[in-house]
Amino acid sequence: MTDRNDELAANLAKVERRIAAACAAAGRKREEVTLIVVTKTYPASDVRLLSGLGVRHVAENRDQDAAPKAAECSDLPLSWHFVGQLQTNKVRSVVGYADVVQSVDRSRLVTALSKEAERVGRELGCLLQVALDAGERERGERGGVAPAGIEELADLVARAPGLRLDGLMTVAPLTGEYAGRQRAAFERLMDLSTDLRRAHPAANMVSAGMSADLEEAVAAGATHVRVGTAVLGVRAGLG
Numbered sequence: 001m002t003d004r005n006d007e008l009a010a011n012l013a014k015v016e017r018r019i020a021a022a023c024a025a026a027g028r029k030r031e032e033v034t035l036i037v038v039t040k041t042y043p044a045s046d047v048r049l050l051s052g053l054g055v056r057h058v059a060e061n062r063d064q065d066a067a068p069k070a071a072e073c074s075d076l077p078l079s080w081h082f083v084g085q086l087q088t089n090k091v092r093s094v095v096g097y098a099d100v101v102q103s104v105d106r107s108r109l110v111t112a113l114s115k116e117a118e119r120v121g122r123e124l125g126c127l128l129q130v131a132l133d134a135g136e137r138e139r140g141e142r143g144g145v146a147p148a149g150i151e152e153l154a155d156l157v158a159r160a161p162g163l164r165l166d167g168l169m170t171v172a173p174l175t176g177e178y179a180g181r182q183r184a185a186f187e188r189l190m191d192l193s194t195d196l197r198r199a200h201p202a203a204n205m206v207s208a209g210m211s212a213d214l215e216e217a218v219a220a221g222a223t224h225v226r227v228g229t230a231v232l233g234v235r236a237g238l239g
């Protein structure tokens with residue numbers, strides 16, 4: 001346990017140095033970037049250690065794993081972000097613990113989230129997940145709304161009771177014109193964020209960048225980076 005705490009502390013310090021260096025290189029203040037630690041596949045005991053080490057935002061991508069973990073950690077001062085593809089039949093569970101859903105990508109999901117948030121009397125933060133590998137009107141391989149669909153979906157979230165439109169999220173695409181071009185992908189997301197904020201000025205969160213490309217995301221202007229492997233270690237199997 002103590003060894004694991006030391007390991008997590010050392011990894012967090014390394015990630016912190018990377019974020020600070022990326023901010024300095026971009027002429028940004030360190031406070032402009034929030035670290036979200038992606039704890040998927042790792043146990044609640046790690047989440048507890050991370051909380052003790054000062055982490056305030058954690059993210060999960062599968063409700064089956066996240067729900068019991070969040071319940072075990074409900075005494076901790078953490079914000080929970082849901083970042084995985086979300087089926088409407090999981091919405092009730094996810095709204096039970098998530099503070100922010102970063103993977104909102106279709107109107108049916110907006111309707112379901114709104115209904116459940118209203119039912120339990122909570123306000124749920126929503127980021128639209130943007131698929132930069134999608135065709136004009138399609139959804140992405142790993143979820144996400146195509147850029148052309150952002151405006152309509154954003155208006156829907158903004159009008160939905162119980163939901164708060166917080167901004168945009170993306171995962172650097174593995175295929176299409178942005179494959180291997182993280183910096184260009186994140187800059188495109190920033191442009192889309194600028195467009196979004198014309199109609200929705202408060203929706204200023206930009207969630208981009210993971211362990212391998214957080215520097216590119218910070219350089220492009222991301223406000224939130226989602227880091228798993230670099231803090232917790234390489235995940236066994238799928239995740």
Ligand SMILES: *Cc1c(COP(=O)(O)O)cnc(C)c1O
Binds near residue numbers: 209212230239
């Ligand atoms: C797993 C995951 C991350 C973290 O990825 P790492 O490479 O482990 O840092 C970030 N965002 C999403 C959506 C993820 O599923």
